[in-house]
């Protein structure tokens with residue numbers, strides 16, 4: 001079985017516990033305005049032109065985003081880091097895009113990881129079929145579950161999808177006793193509003209199985225990728241947080257009943 005992979009990143013320390021290898025699967029049903037990986041959104045390989053500068057000269061090279069890989073090719077690659085997983089309590093994180101978009105490949109890859117006793121985390125937007133989430137939850141991975149915009153009309157405006165589906169899936173995973181870490185991209189004036197933070201805190205405080213909240217502050221690093229892909233980047237004028245602004249935003253999460261950390 002083959003999946004469409006757009007990157008495999010080794011030695012990640014922000015995608016779950018310990019040292020991890022993150023497998024980025026291509027395809028995402030969301031269109032978050034701030035997406036740092038716009039190359040992940042299409043379900044097809046894409047050819048882009050990259051500009052490399054050497055001295056005063058610019059060279060253009062073509063790059064293909066997205067590579068078909070078999071489950072065994074992916075597992076061979078991630079298994080190389082097993083000593084680091086063992087040392088650090090790490091493992092493999094399937095991310096994207098949205099890994100639920102390639103369900104058969106994802107499930108087969110999870111099963112192979114577990115055969116090799118490699119820990120698994122799933123980094124998901126939570127937008128997927130409840131039956132699929134239930135099936136994956138039975139395998140007991142850690143879910144890194146993104147919460148973005150709770151209000152449904154704002155969610156459609158900023159991410160393109162219905163937040164009620166995501167919220168219901170989160171509640172489903174919680175009811176199944178799944179290990180959940182909530183991840184919140186902090187996007188100035190979009191996800192960090194008092195109203196949205198209050199709604200997120202209220203939701204998280206109803207969960208039994210969420211053990212932590214990780215805040216992921218906005219970084220203005222994706223503009224170049226959008227240009228290469230020929231997509232307009234609507235947030236190009238949005239400034240990253242100053243430390244003081246970040247501290248102020250973090251204070252808004254003081255009502256959350258589980259530990260809240262800010263990822264650099």
Ligand code: SF4
Nearest residue numbers: 028030032035097125
């Ligand atoms: S869910 Fe993630 S990958 Fe998909 S559009 Fe949003 S930020 Fe990008």
